[in-house]
Amino acid sequence: MADNHATAALKTSTVEKQPETTEAEAPRVMTRTKRMMVAIDESDSSFYALQWVIDHFSDLLMTTETAEAEGDLLTVVHVQSQFYHFAAFPAGPGGATAVYASTAMIESVKKAQQEASAALLSRALQMCRAKQIRAETLVLEGDAKDMICQAVEQMHVDLLVVGSRGLGKIKRAFLGSVSDYCAQHASCPILIVRPPKEITK
Amino acid sequence: MATSGEEKPVMIVGIDESEQSTYALEWTLDRFFAPYAPNFPFKLIIVHAKPNAVASVGLAGPGTAEVVPYVDADLKHTAVKVIEKAKGLCQTKSVHGAMIEVFEGDARNVLCEVVDKHHASLLVVGSHGYGAIKRAVLGSVSDYCAHHAHCSVMIVKKPKIKV
Numbered sequence: 001m002a003d004n005h006a007t008a009a010l011k012t013s014t015v016e017k018q019p020e021t022t023e024a025e026a027p028r029v030m031t032r033t034k035r036m037m038v039a040i041d042e043s044d045s046s047f048y049a050l051q052w053v054i055d056h057f058s059d060l061l062m063t064t065e066t067a068e069a070e071g072d073l074l075t076v077v078h079v080q081s082q083f084y085h086f087a088a089f090p091a092g093p094g095g096a097t098a099v100y101a102s103t104a105m106i107e108s109v110k111k112a113q114q115e116a117s118a119a120l121l122s123r124a125l126q127m128c129r130a131k132q133i134r135a136e137t138l139v140l141e142g143d144a145k146d147m148i149c150q151a152v153e154q155m156h157v158d159l160l161v162v163g164s165r166g167l168g169k170i171k172r173a174f175l176g177s178v179s180d181y182c183a184q185h186a187s188c189p190i191l192i193v194r195p196p197k198e199i200t201k
Numbered sequence: 202m203a204t205s206g207e208e209k210p211v212m213i214v215g216i217d218e219s220e221q222s223t224y225a226l227e228w229t230l231d232r233f234f235a236p237y238a239p240n241f242p243f244k245l246i247i248v249h250a251k252p253n254a255v256a257s258v259g260l261a262g263p264g265t266a267e268v269v270p271y272v273d274a275d276l277k278h279t280a281v282k283v284i285e286k287a288k289g290l291c292q293t294k295s296v297h298g299a300m301i302e303v304f305e306g307d308a309r310n311v312l313c314e315v316v317d318k319h320h321a322s323l324l325v326v327g328s329h330g331y332g333a334i335k336r337a338v339l340g341s342v343s344d345y346c347a348h349h350a351h352c353s354v355m356i357v358k359k360p361k362i363k364v
Contacts, residue, residue: 052353056210056322059242183347189228189357192347
């Protein structure tokens with residue numbers, strides 16, 4: 001009983017450390033490593049977001065030389081869309097027998113998905129390595145918006161970074177926007193990086 | 202974009218009188234400025250949009266003309282308080298060299314214009330955390346800025362303490 005209370009108190013104290021920035025917080029010493037999460041998919045805008053973070057926040061992020069205690073940890077996350085095993089495939093000559101995908105098909109699709117995400121993540125890691133930023137990768141499966149928000153909560157992420165496809169209002173309503181959903185539902189601050197062609201510099 | 206001091210990227214923080222935007226400013230100062238004193242990675246500009254008195258009162262009917270000067274005085278008073286609070290926060294975190302600007306008008310337009318004016322790389326806003334209905338009725342400044350600003354937008358929410 002006492003243990004539960006102690007751990008619960010500890011948890012709330014670390015979570016509440018952020019809002020309690022009133023007095024005597026001594027901001028110089030970062031006692032807790034902050035975690036920055038960048039969500040990527042196949043689109044260019046998400047890689048642009050990653051590049052933007054690397055460019056602008058290179059001072060804040062942990063590099064390969066600095067000690068573990070300094071800097072923030074950069075996590076690159078990719079969410080694979082779920083493959084529904086019971087998708088209705090066009091019925092072949094066998095008719096009703098083609099409803100469930102065969103295990104071989106599932107395997108091959110899964111493998112293709114894994115290869116695709118591995119390629120994406122390795123590209124992301126290369127970008128980080130170019131600026132000597134240490135990053136870790138994470139692959140999740142499911143609906144992008146939910147998984148990202150879940151991951152933010154579970155991993156105590158301090159800042160979520162997403163790209164934006166720059167959809168107009170109508171497209172946004174129909175296609176759904178991951179960045180919009182995360183902006184409303186993520187439990188941490190969110191940084192939306194706009195694609196470059198819209199920036200009039 | 203190295204911090205060689207010649208051309209620092211510009212960060213704009215939009216504030217109003219709400220607690221959420223104070224929290225957003227504090228969070229930003231703690232995260233991006235305080236640990237790096239005195240060599241800050243960004244140039245900080247704090248912007249407050251003072252609502253236009255006539256626009257807020259609207260055309261509600263007879264008698265509104267007399268109310269406008271009072272509303273105006275109150276809004277000015279609020280704006281001064283907001284600026285003082287922002288200055289106080291910067292002092293507490295030992296962040297010097299921040300510019301504070303006040304504009305009159307609707308927050309959405311003001312923030313987007315300021316971004317263009319200073320060619321900012323990053324706009325930071327708080328979020329009132331409205332639900333879907335309030336958002337539709339009152340409109341969300343953070344939403345508008347996220348879609349229309351010409352730079353990256355960071356929305357800082359005050360975390361809800363989960364009991």
